[in-house]
Amino acid sequence: MNEEKLKYGLKNDYMFRAAMQSSERMLRGLVSALLDLKPVEIKECLIENPIILGEDIDEKTCILDVKILLNNSKRLNIELQTTNYGDWQDRGLLYLCRAFDDLAKGEKYSELKTTIHIGILDFTLFPDAPEFYSENLLMNTQNHKIFNSKFILRVLDLTQLENVPEKEKETDLYYWAKLFQAASWEEIAMLAEKNETIKEAETIMRKLNADERIQMQCEAREQIEHDMASAYQHGIDVGMEQGIKILVLDNLEEGISKERICEKLQIRFGLEKDQAEEYIRACQKK
Numbered sequence: 001m002n003e004e005k006l007k008y009g010l011k012n013d014y015m016f017r018a019a020m021q022s023s024e025r026m027l028r029g030l031v032s033a034l035l036d037l038k039p040v041e042i043k044e045c046l047i048e049n050p051i052i053l054g055e056d057i058d059e060k061t062c063i064l065d066v067k068i069l070l071n072n073s074k075r076l077n078i079e080l081q082t083t084n085y086g087d088w089q090d091r092g093l094l095y096l097c098r099a100f101d102d103l104a105k106g107e108k109y110s111e112l113k114t115t116i117h118i119g120i121l122d123f124t125l126f127p128d129a130p131e132f133y134s135e136n137l138l139m140n141t142q143n144h145k146i147f148n149s150k151f152i153l154r155v156l157d158l159t160q161l162e163n164v165p166e167k168e169k170e171t172d173l174y175y176w177a178k179l180f181q182a183a184s185w186e187e188i189a190m191l192a193e194k195n196e197t198i199k200e201a202e203t204i205m206r207k208l209n210a211d212e213r214i215q216m217q218c219e220a221r222e223q224i225e226h227d228m229a230s231a232y233q234h235g236i237d238v239g240m241e242q243g244i245k246i247l248v249l250d251n252l253e254e255g256i257s258k259e260r261i262c263e264k265l266q267i268r269f270g271l272e273k274d275q276a277e278e279y280i281r282a283c284q285k286k
Contacts, residue, residue: 004185008209008218010201011122011158011180013080013225015208015218018053020064020078023204029197031068031076033172034118034156039197044069054213056220063095075099077117083225084123092119096153116152120180124157132160133173172197244269248283 008015020027027047028039049065064078077099081088096117103112124130135154138147156173158180168174175195182188185206192199208214244265251261258280265276 006182006184006188006205006209008215009180009182009205011080011082012218012221013082014214014221015205016080017051017064018208018214018217019201019204021047021050021053022208023200026197026201026204027066029172029195029200030078030176031066032197033176034078034154035068035076035116036173037070042068042070054211054217056217065099073113075102075113075115077115078120079117080120082122084121084125088119088121088125092117092153092155096151100151112150114150114152116154118154118156120156120158122158122180124159125155130157130160130163131155132157132164132168132177240269244271244279245283248280252280252283 010016010019020030024045025039028042028045031037031045032039032042044067046067046069047064048067049063066076066078068074068076077095079092079095096115099117100112100115102115103109133154133156135152137149138151139145140147156177158177161174161177161181164174172195175191175198179188179191179198179201182191185202188198188202188205192202247264247268248261251264258277261280262273262276265271265279266273269276271279
C-alpha cells in the first residue's frame, strides 16, 4: 500500500504560518517543546503579527512573532528557513535585536523582556560543529560568565535528526522536528499517536491542505523559494567561475607549472583533474 503523500508540510513557510495561526493549541505545543515546558505552564500564547489567511506574505511576515506569558512576559520569534543563503547568523541576530528593542517610553531598562529568536533550519550553520538544538548567549569569553540572559538565539537543525541521542528521541522537541520533516500523512499519524498537540496539528494541516486559497499561497511560496535558491546558486557558480579563472591566469603569469595549477584547482575548488585541465587550456588560449 502506497503512503499518502503530504503536499504541503510545515517546511512550507506559508503552511507553517497558517497552521500556527489557526490553532493556539498547536502553537502552544510547538512553543512548549522549543522552551522545554509543559503546555499548561504557558498562561497565554499570542501571535502579535497575524496574517490574513489566503493572502500573500513577504519575507518579514514569515517570522512568527509570539508573546508568551509565563510568570513574566517573554517574547519569542520563530523563523523557518530551508535554504542556506550564507547570512542566517546576521539575519537571526537582526530579528532578535528588533524584537528585544521594545521598551516603552518611561519604562526602566530592568523591564526589558527576555527575548528569544529561534531559527528552525533545514541546513547546518556550522558543519564542523553540528548540533540538533543549540542555544547562544552573550558571554564573557575569558571566565564564561553570562553577560545577560535576556538575549537568546537558538537554532533547531532539522538535518541533525539522525544524530539525536536515543534518550532524546522520546522528547516532544524530537517529535516536532520529525513533523517538520514528514513527507507523508502516515508519518504524521504515527507522530500524532505520541503527542496530543501533533494530533491537533494533523487535523489543522489536513484542513489547510484542502483549502484552495492556502494551496495557492503555499505553491507561490515554494516558487519564490525555488527562484531565490536558484539565483543564489547561480551567484555562487558565477563567483566560482571567476575565481578559477583569476587563479589560473595569475599562476600562469607567475610561471607556475600547469601540473601545480591543476593541483591547486582540485584542492581549492574541488574540481576533477580533467575539469581543472580544461580551465587551464581555456585560459592559455586568451
